[in-house]
Amino acid sequence: MIGDYEGFRSGFACFVGRPNAGKSTLTNAVVGEKIAITSNRPQTTRHAIRGIVHRPDGQLVIVDTPGLHRPRTLLGQRLNDVVRTTWAEVDVIGLCVPADEAVGPGDRFIAGELAALRRTPKLAVVTKTDRVSASRLAEQLTAVAALGTEAGIEWADVVPVSATKGDRVELLTELLLAQLPEGPPLYPDGELTDEPEETLIAELVREAALEGVRDELPHSIAVVVEEMIQREDRPADRPLLDIHASLYVERDSQKAIVIGRKGTRLRDVGTQARTQIERLLGTPVFLDLHVKVAKDWQRDPKQLGRLGF
Numbered sequence: 348m349i350g351d352y353e354g355f356r357s358g359f360a361c362f363v364g365r366p367n368a369g370k371s372t373l374t375n376a377v378v379g380e381k382i383a384i385t386s387n388r389p390q391t392t393r394h395a396i397r398g399i400v401h402r403p404d405g406q407l408v409i410v411d412t413p414g415l416h417r418p419r420t421l422l423g424q425r426l427n428d429v430v431r432t433t434w435a436e437v438d439v440i441g442l443c444v445p446a447d448e449a450v451g452p453g454d455r456f457i458a459g460e461l462a463a464l465r466r467t468p469k470l471a472v473v474t475k476t477d478r479v480s481a482s483r484l485a486e487q488l489t490a491v492a493a494l495g496t497e498a499g500i501e502w503a504d505v506v507p508v509s510a511t512k513g514d515r516v517e518l519l520t521e522l523l524l525a526q527l528p529e530g531p532p533l534y535p536d537g538e539l540t541d542e543p544e545e546t547l548i549a550e551l552v553r554e555a556a557l558e559g560v561r562d563e564l565p566h567s568i569a570v571v572v573e574e575m576i577q578r579e580d581r582p583a584d585r586p587l588l589d590i591h592a593s594l595y596v597e598r599d600s601q602k603a604i605v606i607g608r609k610g611t612r613l614r615d616v617g618t619q620a621r622t623q624i625e626r627l628l629g630t631p632v633f634l635d636l637h638v639k640v641a642k643d644w645q646r647d648p649k650q651l652g653r654l655g656f
């Protein structure tokens with residue numbers, strides 16, 4: 348049957364780069380739908396969420412990985428393992444370097460790790476080009492080319508993009524597709540992601556809970572969707588989906604922060620998350636959030652397992 352797909356390319360790609368490099372935003376821009384989680388604080392992406400681009404001549408499956416970083420906790424170690432496993436499995440890797448920040452040790456560390464994957468084609472992606480002048484962009488393109496040379500990587504392409512403006516996102520997609528092996532589609536037409544809905548919903552709740560909180564919290568929040576059930580006794584044209592989710596924090600003090608004065612903060616988190624979830628699922632949702640303390644869950648293998656890591 349392979350012959351039926353002559354000229355068709357399919358495979359996996361992932362974007363790597365230091366925290367805040369713009370990987371999630373770029374994934375969304377390439378896939379064209381909000382699926383990965385973005386935020387202006389580092390390391391909010393924890394799960395390998397795939398977005399799927401369908402084209403007449405190819406199919407590109409994007410795997411969104413957490414940032415690689417120096418592990419300080421058990422969670423950190425597991426995240427790094429996830430990242431390395433993902434890198435070894437994909438067909439093409441895009442290293443994202445923001446246009447508005449100098450190439451630094453973080454980029455060199457990641458480039459060094461990438462260089463070890465000899466057979467995988469690698470593209471350098473200079474992100475957030477809308478934030479810099481043309482001359483600054485030209486300098487950054489040179490710096491990123493040099494980053495490759497130093498690490499012993501031969502970039503398949505060096506592509507400047509703005510995910511927010513949509514500049515050259517289409518070009519990048521084509522260049523990624525061109526690196527994929529020939530083969531039949533991996534997923535049915537029309538599918539955007541194969542991540543279970545619960546995971547996406549949990550990530551949306553987590554994203555809402557992280558809005559505007561202090562720096563110590565991001566790594567301490569985990570969200571688990573406990574139950575999703577259609578409300579009974581609803582007219583067919585007005586369905587309602589009940590979602591019960593737990594927000595786990597590590598300490599009582601963090602619980603107080605998440606809940607806020609008289610529960611106002613948690614209500615806002617619920618409203619924001621519900622809006623996003625309704626957009627994702629296309630159905631009205633009643634979202635019930637509970638905050639629970641799981642003492643030092645990041646250091647406890649049993650708790651990590653229960654929270655899905």
Ligand SMILES: Nc1nc2c(ncn2[C@@H]2O[C@H](COP(=O)(O)OP(=O)(O)OP(=O)(O)O)[C@@H](O)[C@H]2O)c(=O)[nH]1
Pocket residue numbers: 364365366367368369370371372373384385386387388389390391392413414474475476477478508509510511512
């Ligand atoms: N102006 C501009 N801002 C961008 C662009 N892409 C991303 N950003 C912003 O940069 C910040 C980080 O973007 P993310 O996509 O969350 O970065 P990330 O690499 O996935 O971050 P981690 O999940 O922490 O690894 C967010 O505030 C984005 O809005 C872009 O093309 N232009």
